[in-house]
Amino acid sequence: MMIDGLQCGHFDRAAFESLGRAGVAGVVVTCGFWEGAVESLDSLGRWRDLIRENADIAGIATTPSEITGLANEGKLAVILGYQNSNLFEGRIRFVELFAELGVRVVQLTYNNQNELGSSCYEAEDGGLARFGREVILEMNRAGMLVDCSHVGNRTTLDAIEASDKPIAVTHANAQSLFDHKRNKSDDVIRALGETGGVIGCATYRNITGDDYCKTVEAWCGMLARTVEIGGVDTVAIGTDRSHNFTAPDYAWMRQGRWTRGVDYGAASAARPGKAPPPEWFQDVEDMRVIPDGLRAVGFSEEEVDKITHKNWMRLYEATFRKPKIEVN
Amino acid sequence: MMIDGLQCGHFDRAAFESLGRAGVAGVVVTCGFWEGAVESLDSLGRWRDLIRENADIAGIATTPSEITGLANEGKLAVILGYQNSNLFEGRIRFVELFAELGVRVVQLTYNNQNELGSSCYEAEDGGLARFGREVILEMNRAGMLVDCSHVGNRTTLDAIEASDKPIAVTHANAQSLFDHKRNKSDDVIRALGETGGVIGCATYRNITGDDYCKTVEAWCGMLARTVEIGGVDTVAIGTDRSHNFTAPDYAWMRQGRWTRGVDYGAASAARPGKAPPPEWFQDVEDMRVIPDGLRAVGFSEEEVDKITHKNWMRLYEATFRKPKIEVN
Numbered sequence: 001m002m003i004d005g006l007q008c009g010h011f012d013r014a015a016f017e018s019l020g021r022a023g024v025a026g027v028v029v030t031c032g033f034w035e036g037a038v039e040s041l042d043s044l045g046r047w048r049d050l051i052r053e054n055a056d057i058a059g060i061a062t063t064p065s066e067i068t069g070l071a072n073e074g075k076l077a078v079i080l081g082y083q084n085s086n087l088f089e090g091r092i093r094f095v096e097l098f099a100e101l102g103v104r105v106v107q108l109t110y111n112n113q114n115e116l117g118s119s120c121y122e123a124e125d126g127g128l129a130r131f132g133r134e135v136i137l138e139m140n141r142a143g144m145l146v147d148c149s150h151v152g153n154r155t156t157l158d159a160i161e162a163s164d165k166p167i168a169v170t171h172a173n174a175q176s177l178f179d180h181k182r183n184k185s186d187d188v189i190r191a192l193g194e195t196g197g198v199i200g201c202a203t204y205r206n207i208t209g210d211d212y213c214k215t216v217e218a219w220c221g222m223l224a225r226t227v228e229i230g231g232v233d234t235v236a237i238g239t240d241r242s243h244n245f246t247a248p249d250y251a252w253m254r255q256g257r258w259t260r261g262v263d264y265g266a267a268s269a270a271r272p273g274k275a276p277p278p279e280w281f282q283d284v285e286d287m288r289v290i291p292d293g294l295r296a297v298g299f300s301e302e303e304v305d306k307i308t309h310k311n312w313m314r315l316y317e318a319t320f321r322k323p324k325i326e327v328n
Numbered sequence: 329m330m331i332d333g334l335q336c337g338h339f340d341r342a343a344f345e346s347l348g349r350a351g352v353a354g355v356v357v358t359c360g361f362w363e364g365a366v367e368s369l370d371s372l373g374r375w376r377d378l379i380r381e382n383a384d385i386a387g388i389a390t391t392p393s394e395i396t397g398l399a400n401e402g403k404l405a406v407i408l409g410y411q412n413s414n415l416f417e418g419r420i421r422f423v424e425l426f427a428e429l430g431v432r433v434v435q436l437t438y439n440n441q442n443e444l445g446s447s448c449y450e451a452e453d454g455g456l457a458r459f460g461r462e463v464i465l466e467m468n469r470a471g472m473l474v475d476c477s478h479v480g481n482r483t484t485l486d487a488i489e490a491s492d493k494p495i496a497v498t499h500a501n502a503q504s505l506f507d508h509k510r511n512k513s514d515d516v517i518r519a520l521g522e523t524g525g526v527i528g529c530a531t532y533r534n535i536t537g538d539d540y541c542k543t544v545e546a547w548c549g550m551l552a553r554t555v556e557i558g559g560v561d562t563v564a565i566g567t568d569r570s571h572n573f574t575a576p577d578y579a580w581m582r583q584g585r586w587t588r589g590v591d592y593g594a595a596s597a598a599r600p601g602k603a604p605p606p607e608w609f610q611d612v613e614d615m616r617v618i619p620d621g622l623r624a625v626g627f628s629e630e631e632v633d634k635i636t637h638k639n640w641m642r643l644y645e646a647t648f649r650k651p652k653i654e655v656n
Contacts (some may be wrong), residue, residue: 039371091370
């Protein structure tokens with residue numbers, strides 16, 4: 001059993017089937033990057049339709065016990081997430097409304113600074129802003145997991161400190177292992193470890209580097225070194241795998257509506273388009289080799305369980321809840 | 329025990345307390361008139377806060393059993409409603425999302441024609457439009473009650489025919505008893521009766537007339553004549569009472585953002601502002617005289633129960649549901 005802390009793109013039945021064959025029991029999906037409240041509701045509507053159409057093989061999970069329940073039926077548990085906080089449109093009260101609609105993971109910023117804090121790509125990270133602090137406490141209350149994957153290191157450290165609950169970096173790697181703005185400092189990974197947080201290690205080549213993409217053992221070796229930084233309770237999987245992405249999707253993801261220019265996100269002018277997936281992870285179902293890869297680099301069965309799913313489940317247990325928001 | 333099919337205005341603790349003293353166990357409140365999706369979410373956020381602040385005396389009810397449960401605790405059951413379908417912003421998928429957020433009553437149109445159908449104030453009522461039919465079926469599925477109080481008679485008849493479930497006119501009177509565009513033809517009231525629908529008789533002077541406002545017996549006499557048209561299973565209470573309304577509220581309610589001119593809604597140039605409440609219904613708690621008024625005009629105990637709450641409860645039973653929309 002595996003849980004993938006973040007995937008994105010246009011999911012379809014084939015993607016759900018591939019994830020099933022890969023041994024993935026639960027996956028956090030990306031319901032939006034830049035969209036405001038109305039477009040985010042559109043996305044939830046489309047996701048509900050997609051899940052209804054594939055109810056024989058997938059379901060939406062809003063609690064760890066729903067993930068387990070779906071897994072026991074052999075179905076993929078889809079956890080609804082957003083890679084930005086634009087869905088809240090600056091409104092603290094929208095946090096509980098989107099929680100009520102099943103959203104469980106929200107990233108404070110995507111690639112740009114916003115009212116909450118700073119992204120990893122800004123020249124200056126001024127730390128968590130006033131509204132960011134409010135949103136984190138409201139997410140704590142409403143049962144949503146705070147995600148800081150694209151958030152700047154300083155804002156991330158502030159978020160860990162501000163949050164009453166442990167937080168996540170759902171999809172990033174250690175900066176000390178592969179130097180990229182999108183990756184996280186050892187300080188961040190240690191602070192996650194000290195507070196019950198989790199980092200999901202990515203397989204996205206632009207932030208993983210060619211060396212760790214060559215073999216599953218190399219990638220699992222990267223996880224072993226990440227465990228040395230943050231501890232075995234802190235490291236999990238967050239591949240950042242995308243499904244059915246096309247050029248307009250990359251343009252939207254990177255440029256949204258914020259620039260008339262070109263932005264490469266985690267990519268570069270040298271390779272602006274789709275990054276080739278790791279050699280060992282050409283097809284989605286290839287994820288099934290990860291547990292054996294972890295064993296090959298020396299993890300025990302207990303450690304393999306933590307990295308593949310138990311760390312995420314523990315974090316979800318600590319943060320997700322049905323927002324039985326005392327109104328009846 | 330009474331249920332009021334529609335009230336509006338700015339509710340506060342004093343209003344909840346007054347309704348308690350009036351013997352009102354449940355009330356459909358107006359969360360919006362013209363607002364789109366984002367502002368409607370704002371309204372839901374404010375309502376949730378208001379209910380949380382007054383959780384000792386009120387709660388949000390989304391099913392008849394929750395109404396009963398709150399009543400048994402001596403608390404007012406608030407049922408969330410909108411007097412317009414603008415909250416959906418033309419999106420069929422928003423119906424189930426707002427249902428999930430607890431909305432249970434939505435009026436197809438307010439005072440103006442929209443994508444769903446025609447209002448009672450348009451020169452020509454062309455009947456239910458294509459999107460109106462879709463929304464009705466989606467409301468049936470998602471567990472929302474269709475309200476046609478401000479809707480034109482022809483569109484209302486079409487809605488009754490299109491709907492798989494009985495529908496409501498939550499706040500209007502019989503046109504044959506008081507001639508006003510906002511009131512409903514005998515055809516509509518009979519069609520409601522034949523399909524299990526309900527009309528909530530109003531106490532709003534502009535659509536009730538001075539004669540029926542003089543004494544509670546006169547108003548209950550109007551209900552007795554409405555029962556002669558539609559049957560005793562069809563008639564209930566929908567006062568249209570407003571709380572803490574001020575001049576800007578009337579301007580918004582009538583003119584919204586749709587005109588630079590003046591519109592009087594159900595009022596008139598002769599009396600553009602607040603209509604004086606009925607002589608017998610000066611304060612909200614005066615509603616408590618209604619059951620005795622109904623007895624005074626000859627209704628049996630069983631009939632009093634139907635008119636004061638059982639007809640609404642039967643209709644809610646037939647239409648409301650927790651939208652356990654098969655996604656997990």
